[in-house]
Amino acid sequence: MKRTVPIILAIGSGAILAIVFFLNPDFKLLFGVTSDNIKQEVLKWVTIVSGFTLILGVVSIFRVNMKAFQQKKTDRWYKMVTIVSLLAMAIPGVFPGPATEIGKTLYTYLPDWIGVYGSQNGIIVSWLFDHLDAPMMATMFATLAFYIASAAYRAFRARTLEATLLLAAALIVMFWRVPMGEAVLNAMSPDLPEWINTILMRGVNASVQRGIIIGAALGAASMSLRIILGIERIYLGKT
Amino acid sequence: MSENLRPMGFWEKVSKLDRRWIYSAVAITVIIPLIWRIDFPVGITPEAKQLFDAVEALPDGSTVMLTFDYYASALPETEPASRAALHHLFRKNCKVVTMTTIPLGGPTISERVTRDMAKLYDKVYGIDYVNLGYKANYVAVLSGMGSSIEDIYPADNSGTKLADLPIIQNIKNYDDIDFIFVVADNAIVDYWISIVNAQYNTPVGASVTAVSAPKYYPLVTSGQMTGLLGGMKGAAEYEIMVGKEAAAVKGMSVQSLVHFLIILMVIMGNVGYFVSRKKKPQAA
Known part of the structure; x- marks a missing residue:
């Protein structure tokens, strides 16, 4: 039960949002309810649940620190400072x-x-x-x-070829990125700052970053799919 | 003479420099330009110009969403960009909707900065600008505002019902927002692009911290992002284009000298490393 219900909730929420993403917002499903109505309702639930996770975090911090304080550990007064700070910010904020x-x-x-x-x-x-x-x-x-x-x-040592390339790129960008360096580069050649921006930032950097973004997005998509299909269960923790 | 007793050469001493000397050098390099201001011309990058031009091209009275997605730790890099953006937006009589995805300080910063700037341009809260504040779970918030902002934010940051504010009467969702100006110190920009720009076609421009700026260049070159300000330098560029030079331009001299110091230290460290490695006798 402790595993089944969360898995059903995760599969249901994930599947609903994934399906409505591909539907026209005005597409009527049942009893005149549109796909956009369903999406909005699920998203409202998400914000409400997220609010409760914040409360859970506050309770957890309070419990852990209070326990450490009661056990009279050497750093217990730091724990008390944490608890007092937490309450001082939280109580006026929620009023x-x-x-x-x-x-x-x-x-x-x-x-x-x-x-x-x-x-x-x-x-x-x-x-x-x-x-x-x-x-x-x-x-x-x-x-x-x-x-x-x-x-x-x-x-930051140029021990290998890769480290040397990284070092050289970092130094060039640091130099180019501040007005004093830009002034020096301009004195050398007025096209140099623009050249660094075009070749290094919009060229080499952008292409590498693009690869990282696409890789991370594919990883996130496959992880989401594993959760929606109930294959990935690590998020449940020890139950 | 054994290896341990061999007197250290200059570069060996340099390579083993005590960290207190480095800390002192950084402190002095920061303090000097704060006392005696040293000005350098600030060049405008094409990405910053693109963002400025996009805002400039908006018709007077357009609706712009300005986000305050940053913590206090990044204030020197981000707050000047927010202020410069507000100068530009209020000067063009844009209706400004502010919000944040940061719970700690986000609502306070947005409230303080927006009200400060509104006073300069005699803008009235609820008519010319509104602060939506913070709501948990940014993915749900960004996605939900595509259908209805009021569904996600029934009340503003002060708790006033959104329905009672005149500015909101004509703003239902992203269709009614002409431009989104994100000021962030974290990866939230990714979501503004992938959720809002990609799905609702609303143009998004961003000001981010210098450390995260390289990440967003592919989004600028692909046209998914309309302009980019990188760190304090980006904020300084925007201040110059808006004609309101302030904190970011002042900070440029400090940043210039500290960058130069770090470059110098990296070079010295490497020279010291290679010289001392060369002198080190090879094992038999």
Whole structure:
């Protein structure tokens, strides 16, 4: 039962969306219901189920971190910081804003300052994002510049022909991609920047990327087909 | 003299340079152009020009969907592109529909940036622009909006019913959207192309991070994508074309010098590697 029901749901949802894709949106199936009606209904379900997966993720993070905190591990206070941060962002975010139907009724009974909840502008979530999350993410990303410089210096070696080609292409693109390099290239020959764009980016790069995209798309299509046909069951996990 | 006691030559020392020197060099290279601005002429790539021309060619008052599909970590590369795009769109009196597929910060960034820009052009929320906000599962969202935007987004980011907003009265689905301007730091552009452009024929142009820009060149050359801005340089190109030079153009001097530093380091590292390998005695 734990395997059969999910497999039936996956096969059904996949098959419905695959079939309606090939039908005219106005094609009437049963009782005047069009293929587009069915597609829209399934997609609405998908967004609702996706919402629940987010809740599942929140519950999972909460449980794992709370368990680690209770076990008094050495890094337990980091776990607590995670839990507090999670609740601090989540609770104000899910509280209905004043513009919502529930909010309109709710805020006739609640003090004005509660209006800082919800998901509109100038609210707690925005403040937390602008003043905590954004600077922290920016810091993490900015730190990468130092690591990339150090890693490029130590690891980017022309040891083989393939590595040499990669190295040469990377250096040319890095040089061409910034105004200072572009100015130098222009001084050498005004056609050089355009030539790099045409030959390297729109030529060699585009053809290789095209191969990767087609390969990945074929892989995704075959995996989807395996799921729809019930052959692929890894997504069910251990049941 | 044994191998271990042999004094290190210059290039060997270079090849074993302490990482703190590298970090210091990067820090100095970033700080100097921030204090003393060094300007270089920014060349316009054909992909950026194509995107600008496509937006420029839209009739005044057209409806454009602008997406904010990026996290805060990519703000320096992406936000300038969003702002430059809004300058262009509001100047042309386009109706702007914004949305995001990013739950963390996406709605906040789109709300802040769009309202900031709308103030400059006296645009009114609900009439000239609307922020749809975030909805889970981007594949379902992008696909569902092809039939009905209101089905997928019954309310805007603030919770106001879409039916109550005048701007939405004439926008039912992608048929009513003249252009989609995607600003993203992830692979969502693939879905905008494969779901929206391929199935609904709505033109899609994109601004992406520099690291992901090469991936989208085949889509530009095939005509599936109408123009491409790559990273901060792409944003700087758009700022110049719009005539509103701002954060991206300012960032070009920093990016130029850091790129040069990394190129120099890679060359030095390789020279050091080959020289020290040559000096290393071959095993008997």
